[in-house]
Amino acid sequence: MAEESTLVIDPSSGFCKSNSVFYSKRRPVAHPPNDSLDVTTFISSRAHHGRVAFVDASTGRHLTFADLWRAVDSVATCLSDMGVKKGHVILLLSPNSIFFPVVCLAVLSLGAVITTTNPLNTNREIAKQIADSKTVLAFTTLQLVPKLGGSNLRIVLLDEQSIPVVQNARIVGTLEEMMKKQPNGTRVRDRINQDDTATLLYSSGTTGASKGVLGSHKSLIAMIQIVLSRFKLDDGDHKFICTVPMFHIYGLAVFALSLLASGTTVVILSKYEMHDMLSAIAKYRVTYLPLVPPILVALVNNAEQIRSNYDLSSLQCVLSGGAPLGKEVIEGFVERYPAVTVLQGYGLTESTGVGASTDSLEESRRYGTAGLLSPGMEAKIVDPETREALPANRTGELWLRGHSIMRGYFHNEEATATTLDSDGWLKTGDICYIDDDGFIFVVDRLKELIKYKGYQVPPAELEALLLTHPDISDAAVIPYPDKEAGQCPMAYVVRKAGSNLSEASIMEFVAGQVAPYKRIRRVAFIASIPKNPSGKILRKDLIQLATSKL
Template sequence: MIRMIKGQIYFTSKYPNIIIPEKPIPHLILKHIRSKPDQVLLVDGLTFKEYSSHFVADTIEKVACGLNKLNIKKGDVLGVILPNLPEYVPIFHGTLLMGGITSLVNPDYTIEELSHTLATVSPRYLAVTLAVYEKIKNDLKRVFPSVEKVILVDIAGQTLKEIGQLTLSSDGIVMSFNQLINNNGKDYPIVRIDLKKDTAIIPFSSGTTGLFKGVCLSHHNLVSNTHQTQTVETTNYKKNDTVMGQLPFFHIYGLMTYLILMVKQGHCVVILPKFEFVRFLDLIQKYKVAISFIVPPIAIMFAKSPIVDKFDLSSLRTLFSGAAPLSREVEDLIKERFKGKLIIKQGYGATELSPACFVIPSGLIKSGSAGILLPNQLVKIISPETGENLGMGEKGEICIKGPNVMLGYYNNEKATNEVIDKDGFFKTGDIGYVDEDGYYFIVDRSKELIKCKGFQVPPAELEALLLSHPKVADACVVGLSKGDMGEVPRGFVVIKQNESLTEKELLDWAHPKIANYKHFRGGIFFIPAIPKSATGKLLRKNLKDINPPKL
């Protein structure tokens, strides 16, 4: 719907504005859980252990009590470096219940990556697996000098003995999750929360370019986007629908879907710590899963993998793809394979938007569309050349305003002001348009950000890594299209004068320092000079299609 404001074109949602509850997110969750009969809410996909909704609610309050005993204060950060586990839910909400902040990162991160992300928000507590603790323990005081307690969480009963031994032999900094929740769940204070000003979570995003930054999202941001999304997404769910929980909980897409929306709505989530396609399909079959939130590489598997035919997936009604664009061709292949019985649809958002702004309504599918604008949001589409607001069908940068727009980047006012304009619109960096039916289409992702398997890979981060090598004079990283993976990083390097370096030497040096999905699967090429503009800006587009011979 078009709205003219001071002679400029804006677009509103087809849905009427909704009332946003004025409650902190854990209070909202506990209220909804306690108001319904006890039912299975979480299933461990490794052990098949079931966790009831009232047990989860009790454990949330026990985490709050345990943190209170550790003297947590309002605004303290608890860093979560965990794979998807049932314990993630009470750790997340229990921290927020005490007025704390959860900051979530990839458990596959190296110590260097952790130092550039989680360490920048000075966590006072960490929740980690034994494997993560072993990885960081020698650098703990150097990288996380503010950490006072490390909470060890077991995976599927595999490390309970080792965790028990560590809690006895450590210098007091380590405790187990079971020790944390060994209380009555009653002895914690009611913490007053300023819903619109107090930060609830700090996930990380690179924005459209640059290094990763902490994204400060308030309780109001999260509550708003929960209700905005459920207005369109969950209205057609059935009471006993089960959902697959394989998307990473540390990613805003998985966080909002599983930790908040599904828990609030009471839909059972089958949790997988790490995506394995065969196990994933087996769990859909075993638990008669109805809805699965996925990313494009998984959609491609549904479209093309012969393994799919070996499982009974008749319970599956909907695949919801997000985190990166999904082509119309893949959508059509899935529809054809499942004879039109499986709905495949998309949504669009950003960490800075908490995260959703567009969602495809069930039963109103437009192939290739990112969806319809959620309620309580306003869009302007601006010309990259002139900055003017554009009209329907015209392609420009999509900008979003609403109660779900982040507070800002953690301790980075400059970066915040670069993406949120004076009128409060978040500039997504993505080019798109809206059609006459109110459906939005993304036609060009932000020019620099690499999307690999749905994860953000900022070129600037990998360039900084390459430039830290003593024999590298200059570097540039671009994304290379790579089938099911989306894009993979490809590096271009200028070697210092009078030095010699091979691709293998550089890869062997770089890969241990970065997560697997950031590896240079597009290769590294050596060139005489990196193309740059007159102002010194890297001209990545000049290198996108170059395949020089390797030295």
């Protein structure tokens, strides 16, 4: 990345012909040169004028910055006394809470590793993650203790009570007790380097089995700096509401960690519910609202009712991620909420949630874009067949390189080798192109391309087409095994209420608008399309459903 100054880079696209790399057009952010730096120290040493760090939206309980750092020191002291050392893995199984960041920061300050999991996961899935990650201790709530039934892990309760109300030998204490402990300023600390592992997060696995993604202190620090440069939070009193799960990379990196460095207040919802979210925005005068596209669509569709019942006058900005927004949604939102800016972001667990973003409404109006490359991020567009790096306006797999890229997959050298190359390039698996002005457009997932008689068919293209049909409310397209063609496109369709649309008419509708190899060859009707929390279609579930009948 140091060679950038001597290269000839197109100022419009960011493309350099001599090495076929796209460089970020954003103002660069200097990464801290100190190698011996952990993310907790980095955050706590940032100067700001903030007072309240976190607020529980439902109870109003809050932690000031002074409360928070005192609690982090106390919990770190207790963990150290319990034998937690650098490299030990600690599981955090909890809904969003003002205590989530306390645990994360305390664990990271010791050089230990935080792993999180979705509270909706089954006991079997959680047990598998515990075994795979070699977890030594779990923080969870009383209600979720049964989810750890298959393990012998020591447990610390997060509930706000001093004495556990159940007799369980594995419960070794409560966070409330730990937070009252006098911090030990004289304890010997392990030396922590930026390259040391900080997080072990399991990717959602929309296309296959989930894998443990190793994030470093360096990747988290890079993410924090990008967040601070993207949102100019020094001017005015800003409040973010956390609607996204903190067990996901975006929730963890932005809301449990990054925003602390700016002195911003984060209002935390334990779980997303539209009424609770809107009430909290009104009550706490929230300025920034992060969400996934389905929530944005709901805000557009129910705007009149929402505006008459809730005071959203404090809201300045919505941040959408998970999937690009189309013209209809963006303009529909702007029309109904003219004082609110729509911004978008693109990132992966493997890139610490960083990759590209739109930082103004004007940029978001490049409809369908994921945005410009984040500061310090480099990209290549690579032909999946020839491995040739391509110039602007050519479609291929997006590769990313920068400080926020993961170290690799935990105990999975094969997956690491196929995803990270020796020069530090992360192969995202997203089929993209970068236009003449440096904006990235995601066309589809590489692994989800349907191989029909040697042709590659992008399911997202067919889904977008199906959604233009007046009788279709939702749709997903998957590969279906075919003896002759290898695979053929199959559509799962949700009909609008009262519609008696037939399979044949859907196939006919598509056939009239695409090349012959892209035609839908099979159709099935379904009540709803399965999606993960960030709104991505769970194709593997639909593939399983379709092929189980073979």
